[in-house]
Amino acid sequence: MRPSLVSVSAAIWPLVAALETPAGHDGHDVDANGKYWIYGDGIAASFIQYGASVSNLIIEDKNGVPRDLVMGWDKASDYPADTTHPHLGGVPGRYANRIKNSTFEIDGKKYHVSANENPTKDHPDGLDTLHGGKDGWDWRDFDVVAHTKNSITFSIVDPDGKEGFPGEVISYVTYTLGDLTWDAKIVAIATTKKTPIMLSSHTYWNLDGFANDETDTIFNHTFHLPYSGQRVAVDNILIPTGEILNNRKGSVNDFWSAPKQIGHSFNDPEIHGNCGFNCTGYDNCWLVNRPPLHDWRADGAYVASLSSDWSGIRLEVYSDQDAFQLYSCNGQNGSFPLKSTQGVGSRATIGGESQSTRRDEKGHGNGHGKHGTVPQYGCVVLEVEDYIDGINNPEWGRLDKQVFGPGSDPYVLQFSYRFSVDK
Numbered sequence: 001m002r003p004s005l006v007s008v009s010a011a012i013w014p015l016v017a018a019l020e021t022p023a024g025h026d027g028h029d030v031d032a033n034g035k036y037w038i039y040g041d042g043i044a045a046s047f048i049q050y051g052a053s054v055s056n057l058i059i060e061d062k063n064g065v066p067r068d069l070v071m072g073w074d075k076a077s078d079y080p081a082d083t084t085h086p087h088l089g090g091v092p093g094r095y096a097n098r099i100k101n102s103t104f105e106i107d108g109k110k111y112h113v114s115a116n117e118n119p120t121k122d123h124p125d126g127l128d129t130l131h132g133g134k135d136g137w138d139w140r141d142f143d144v145v146a147h148t149k150n151s152i153t154f155s156i157v158d159p160d161g162k163e164g165f166p167g168e169v170i171s172y173v174t175y176t177l178g179d180l181t182w183d184a185k186i187v188a189i190a191t192t193k194k195t196p197i198m199l200s201s202h203t204y205w206n207l208d209g210f211a212n213d214e215t216d217t218i219f220n221h222t223f224h225l226p227y228s229g230q231r232v233a234v235d236n237i238l239i240p241t242g243e244i245l246n247n248r249k250g251s252v253n254d255f256w257s258a259p260k261q262i263g264h265s266f267n268d269p270e271i272h273g274n275c276g277f278n279c280t281g282y283d284n285c286w287l288v289n290r291p292p293l294h295d296w297r298a299d300g301a302y303v304a305s306l307s308s309d310w311s312g313i314r315l316e317v318y319s320d321q322d323a324f325q326l327y328s329c330n331g332q333n334g335s336f337p338l339k340s341t342q343g344v345g346s347r348a349t350i351g352g353e354s355q356s357t358r359r360d361e362k363g364h365g366n367g368h369g370k371h372g373t374v375p376q377y378g379c380v381v382l383e384v385e386d387y388i389d390g391i392n393n394p395e396w397g398r399l400d401k402q403v404f405g406p407g408s409d410p411y412v413l414q415f416s417y418r419f420s421v422d423k
């Protein structure tokens, strides 16, 4: 059952009335924290220019309590100040995930792009390129080109040669909220030279709004990848080896045969090393093997779903993309603070004003003994994408979907996140 607009209005909508008629959509309708808010039916979200990132996403749980479901910072200015840069909620670009050896070839010409992961003595910058390099798209401010009550459009111009990529790319990112939905349309045009483009959306989720008083992990979130019987094999630094693996029924990476709790296979020895050297958990790229002429928007044809009994919140991810990444926050270690809208006892509010009761009278957080931070496995990142490092594995047949030039079709990525609440 979806909550009615009326019930949502009662809890979080009073502030909307004031915000519905901002003083002109001329770029000044940004709140005191540097965030741009948009509103749908039963859903509100904020975005920031840095990375075109989602910063708050609020819906009511099964008890009518507003929950902020995404990890982030309270202020837009906190994002660039955070040097650990976990790619919070933005658009990684111009090439998401990893590029092996930070090199690729187009029409026989070899390109070297900026390395930024897995540094060694011989390669102080790193052995590979993650999410577009040291100054990839989600490290930069996008322009706001339009902002209406229920939508916002960002743009970025990525110059020729930036991070080593050939040619200029111009991209527009439009987010829209509807009836418990968050939709995105991302287009990118290579204006001057042939270049790889592969984008994604890198949002950290906890469907309990980081407020579950029984557990602070996502092990009890139920996950389903109905079209994903296969995945991309990776080496111990998560670089694709070129092999495609089968996710045997009942194995650690089987989320296709039936929905399964994310923690379900953590007793299986195969989970160790599943996300790289000495890493326990998920950071994998599953293929989305759909029948031809499939309509990605058709009801029930979601590529992934995630739900939590505690909040009753369910998310279905619809997308036109042919691969899907799940990262189970293996690298979180309790150092990242929750927002003031999150934590045990919190009530999320629009505009980010804190109504949190998670601090006790001594001012200590009571977030399940974790002092209001995100622990390991406290979140999941869901990423619609194409086959990772497809640019270096031409035998997969992805070059038409990953290499663009002035004469080609534009790059397009669309998704629709559809929420519902089981009461």
Ligand SMILES: *[C@@H]1O[C@H](CO)[C@@H](O)[C@H](O)[C@H]1NC(C)=O
Residues within 6 Å of the ligand: 101, 102, 103, 112
């Ligand atoms: C790896 O990168 C180095 C330095 O950029 C380059 O010289 C070498 O050719 C690359 N190796 C392969 C297999 O592409």
Ligand SMILES: *[C@@H]1O[C@H](CO)[C@@H](O)[C@H](O)[C@H]1NC(C)=O
Residues within 6 Å of the ligand: 214, 215, 220
């Ligand atoms: C999580 O799920 C398991 C297995 O379904 C169940 O035994 C356990 O009680 C749940 N824990 C919480 C905190 O919901």
Ligand SMILES: *[C@@H]1O[C@H](CO)[C@@H](O)[C@H](O)[C@H]1NC(C)=O
Residues within 6 Å of the ligand: 278
């Ligand atoms: C592997 O991980 C464990 C647990 O996090 C840690 O104690 C150990 O030092 C790690 N081993 C190596 C070789 O990094």
Ligand SMILES: *[C@@H]1O[C@H](CO)[C@@H](O)[C@H](O)[C@H]1NC(C)=O
Residues within 6 Å of the ligand: 084, 331, 332, 333, 334, 335
């Ligand atoms: C926790 O993770 C952060 C961000 O990656 C890192 O800067 C910090 O050193 C880590 N702390 C510990 C105790 O491992």
